Amino acid sequence: MTTQQLTEQIQKKQSFLCIGLDVDLNKIPPHLLQEEDPIFAFNKAIIDATHHVCVAYKPNTAFYEAYGLKGWQALEKTINYLNEKHPDIFTIADAKRGDIGNTSSMYAKAFFEDLAFDSVTVAPYMGKDSVEPFLAFKNKHTILLALTSNQGAFDFQTKQVEGKELYKQVLETSKTWENSENLMYVVGATKAEYFAEIRKIIPNSFLLVPGVGAQGGNLQDVCKYGMADNVGLLINSSRGIIYASNQADFAEAAAQKAQDMQLEMASILKHAD
Ligand SMILES: O=c1ccn([C@@H]2O[C@H](COP(=O)(O)O)[C@@H](O)[C@H]2O)c(=O)[nH]1
Numbered sequence: 001m002t003t004q005q006l007t008e009q010i011q012k013k014q015s016f017l018c019i020g021l022d023v024d025l026n027k028i029p030p031h032l033l034q035e036e037d038p039i040f041a042f043n044k045a046i047i048d049a050t051h052h053v054c055v056a057y058k059p060n061t062a063f064y065e066a067y068g069l070k071g072w073q074a075l076e077k078t079i080n081y082l083n084e085k086h087p088d089i090f091t092i093a094d095a096k097r098g099d100i101g102n103t104s105s106m107y108a109k110a111f112f113e114d115l116a117f118d119s120v121t122v123a124p125y126m127g128k129d130s131v132e133p134f135l136a137f138k139n140k141h142t143i144l145l146a147l148t149s150n151q152g153a154f155d156f157q158t159k160q161v162e163g164k165e166l167y168k169q170v171l172e173t174s175k176t177w178e179n180s181e182n183l184m185y186v187v188g189a190t191k192a193e194y195f196a197e198i199r200k201i202i203p204n205s206f207l208l209v210p211g212v213g214a215q216g217g218n219l220q221d222v223c224k225y226g227m228a229d230n231v232g233l234l235i236n237s238s239r240g241i242i243y244a245s246n247q248a249d250f251a252e253a254a255a256q257k258a259q260d261m262q263l264e265m266a267s268i269l270k271h272a273d
Contacts, residue, residue, distance in 0.1 A: 189217020
């Protein structure tokens, strides 16, 4: 999917919501554990109930890898279901990969070719030759960790390197890489006060913004400082939506939470015009 198509979906749905599919078998409704594939059954019900109010889904691969082969198969079924039923929805493999070049190429093939995700999250720490193999894929997007939502972001990302914070070095340097038009960036919602500075460096790049809801980030603040002309934001919520209920009504409860966020986003978009 191109960023132009993503922007069109945002305008059409009046939503820039990304729903995180972080499936924990200890948190899903107990009756689903009797299904042959409880993880996929849960995801399918959530997708069926919420696809009209969001523009992206983000399975974090840790929640699938933790269940071994069955988890990986559930991830494959989930992405195949999304690509078949909802090809207009942007998909993100939150895998935080990155390695020496030939290994990164294999990671890129795994997520872009085999699993056919639109994007994958990548750590910038190993530099240009570890990221460019992902960027080489046309109409696929590499979402680079810039300023993450967790407290540990302050351990390295905000430290000064040659007179500039490391996360700014990541933003500026990555813009010089080949096929950098395929870059997006992760910036945590808990770091709303940094968005204005970030937008000076990357005015129109899409930002994947996790950390609203369970981590305490605020949607209004992120939009105030981070919204671009093309909107340029994908606001992720995982636990706050998918675990709204662990009873038989879990999908309806998730849909209600997602719709509440979509309505708030529609109002923000209206006032931004
Ligand atoms: O900086 C980051 C990068 C990734 N994440 C991931 O996003 C979701 C957030 O889940 P919530 O339940 O909405 O808190 C999860 O998959 C994280 O691993 C992040 O939170 N911060």
